[in-house]
Amino acid sequence: MPTTTTALLVLDLTGTMAFALNGAMTAVRTARLDVFGIITLGMMTALGGGFLRDILLDDLPPATFLDWRYLAVAASGGIIAFFLGQRLDRLATPINVLDAAGLGLFAVTGTLKGLEWGLGVVQAIILGVVTAVGGGTLRDVVLRQVPAVLHSGLYAIPALVAAALTALVVAGDLHLVPWTIVAAAVCFVIRMVGVRYDLHAPRPRGAREQE
Amino acid sequence: MPTTTTALLVLDLTGTMAFALNGAMTAVRTARLDVFGIITLGMMTALGGGFLRDILLDDLPPATFLDWRYLAVAASGGIIAFFLGQRLDRLATPINVLDAAGLGLFAVTGTLKGLEWGLGVVQAIILGVVTAVGGGTLRDVVLRQVPAVLHSGLYAIPALVAAALTALVVAGDLHLVPWTIVAAAVCFVIRMVGVRYDLHAPRPRGAREQE
Amino acid sequence: MPTTTTALLVLDLTGTMAFALNGAMTAVRTARLDVFGIITLGMMTALGGGFLRDILLDDLPPATFLDWRYLAVAASGGIIAFFLGQRLDRLATPINVLDAAGLGLFAVTGTLKGLEWGLGVVQAIILGVVTAVGGGTLRDVVLRQVPAVLHSGLYAIPALVAAALTALVVAGDLHLVPWTIVAAAVCFVIRMVGVRYDLHAPRPRGAREQE
Structure with a gap:
């Protein structure tokens, strides 16, 4: 259905813009x-997750590399962030909000693409998580930070929840557009609650002794 | 022969478990x-080397991504290491032993896969080394350590030896299962001797001046 | 035309040698x-950019992995740099010169390959830049430095100029060999002028406050 396809394209481009702004703002804030x-x-932040997804799916060259709209949206996000760079001290909140938005949107669209390409459910969910966390992981690696997915309490979990909900939506044959937006929103809320209250998944016993 | 195939699958899954335990234990030990x-x-440590191998071979999606056994073994290794995490101070030895075991097993199976796919001998040996050191290199990069393959005296060399012995076993048409296990064991012994006696390959002259 | 093909192969191998020497010298200088x-x-420095290019183009296994000449040139560069390692204090200048040479040559050959494979002009130029900066970015990530492409004033710009000039040469149907060498030389000169006079592209306003 063209309407659904268009809606999913809009979700994917929105996630691309969110991650492009987030990556560029992080660059402004943490490095000269x-x-x-x-x-x-x-x-890199906006397109990295999709590139990893398309390499794993063998959809090469990556769809987001061939489609000028993704390149234009990603570049625009970087340019906008550059000009907002003068308000450095106010960037922490939008950086987190944009990251949580991109996380949910990419977990949904990555899982959907995996299912469309005939992956098993477990593989499609993993692919959704890789799409969601891949760009941010590249961002953190080149900025020499430990990737958020490894240490930041509720980061992998909300992506996993959104990917699993997306698989349920497809399995239950529900309407894609409203329900996958719900899945992305659930991810967004869990992530933001985690950031606000500094929640963490369990750590290994004994880890505290190291501190 | 199904028996040989099964034996090689067991070797590959053993290497996967060794690297999953190793990567997760390193995470417990070096980062919160x-x-x-x-x-x-x-x-990432368990599957990374195989993903790099399959990208270079154009065997996409990676075999270890589509096969649930690899995913299950890799995830189990992480979960086991999490629950062993309370005994942090005793982890150094098993981390090194598991790394040496994974190194040898993956050098063997990576080289065999390269030869099966029709690569030249030199390329198949390089592929074996990439398979063996790839996962650990990803592990070190995201944990912000200089990859072991670059600085840790005898790390690339034992992998290279196991890969070259594997190529000889194939060229000599020897029985795969006993002889490739010998190749992996030789790698394991060289690596462990290097760790025990802190052996290093030659460094450039003048490098000492920097210290 | 075989002559042109040979000339381009020579350019590509020259870039490979330049980056192999550069990567190995950087290893000698910054890490033990x-x-x-x-x-x-x-x-890794010599072949990394071409591997990324070929993954994005879906030309797998990468051409530079299958062709022994690239492997031999890249390994030779590393061995030569190892034996030059005793003159550590004099390496800063050749490291920069080799990096600038590789940057221009790979921007040209990467863009040409993208156009040959039917990419759009924008995508081919991006591919040229990725080919040019990819190897050095891998080098910096594993050595735990912020990649030069992110912070080093005039690094992406000269690669972009060489890639764009190459696209113009092809669009204008000019003779490939003299004019793409001009494009690489323009990149080389811009990069070296940037290094010599410590030129930088604009930084975000307010960034200075952080220092």
Whole structure:
């Protein structure tokens, strides 16, 4: 259905914009990068998860590389963040909000693409999580931070929830557009609650002794 | 022959378990990660080398991604390591032993897969080494350590030896199962001797001046 | 035309040698690596950009992995750098010169390959830049430095200029060999002027406050 396809494209481009803004703002905040470094980091954050997804699916060249709309949205996000860079001290909140939004949207669209390409349910859910966390992981690795997915309490969990809900929506043959937006929103809320109250998944016993 | 195939699958899954335990234990030991971070790092260490191998071979989606046994073994290794995490101070030895075991097993199975897919001997040996060191390199990069393959004296060499012996076993048309296990064992012994006696390959002259 | 093809192969192998020497010299200079670490880092720097290019193009296994000449040139560069390692204090200049040469040559050959494979002009230019900066980015990530492409004023820009000039050469149906060498040379000159005079692209306003 063209309407559904268009809706999913809009969700995917929204996630791309969210991650491009997030990556570029993180670049402005944590490192002394120039305009090209900022745009590059924004594009890497926005497109990295989709590239990993398409390599794992063998959909090469990656769809988001061939489609100029993804390149344009990702580059625009970087440019916008560059010009907002003067308000550095106010960036922490939007960085987290945009990251949580991209996380949910990419977990949904990554899982849907995996199912469309005939992966098993478990594999499609893993693919959704990889799509969601991949761009941010590349961002953190090149900025020399431990990737959020490894240490940041509720980061992998909300992506996993959104991916699993998406698989349920498809299995239950529900309407894709409203219900996958619900899945992305659940991810967003869990992530933001985790950030607000500094929640963490369990750590190994004895880990506290190290501190 | 199904028996040989089964034996090689067992070797490959054993290497996967060794690297999953190793990656997750390293996560417990060197960083304050929660349960999902630990499992993620275990899976990345266990599956990363095989993913790189399959990308280079164009065997996509990666065989180890489609086969639930690899995913289950890799995830189990992470979960086991999480519950062993309370005995942090005793982890150094098993971490090294598991790493050496995975190194040898993956060097063998990576080289065999390269030869099966028609690569030249040199390329198949390089592929074996990439399979063996790939997962640990990803582990070290996301934990912000210089990858073991770059600095840890005898790390690339034992993998190279196991890969070259595997190529000889195939060229000599010897029985795969006993002889490739010998190749993996030789790698294991060289690596453990290197760890025990802190052996290093030659460093450039003048490098000492920097210290 | 065989002559043109040969000329382009020579350019590509020259870039491979430049990056292998550069990566291995950087390894000698910034980290205490042994001979295998140094050769590995040289090969990673030399071949990494081309591997990324070929993954994005779906030309797998990568052409530079199957062709022994690339492997031999990349390994030789690492070995040469190892033996030059005793003159550590004089390496800063050749490291920069080799990096600038590889940058221009790979931007040209990456863009040409993208156009040959039917990519759009924008995508081919991005591919040229990825080919040019990819190897150095891998080098910096494993050595735990912020990648040069993100912070080093004039690094992405000269690669972008060479890639765009190459696209113009093809669009204008000019003779490939002299004019793409001009494109690579323009990149080289811009990069070296940037290094010499410490030029930078604009940084976000307010970024100075952080220092």
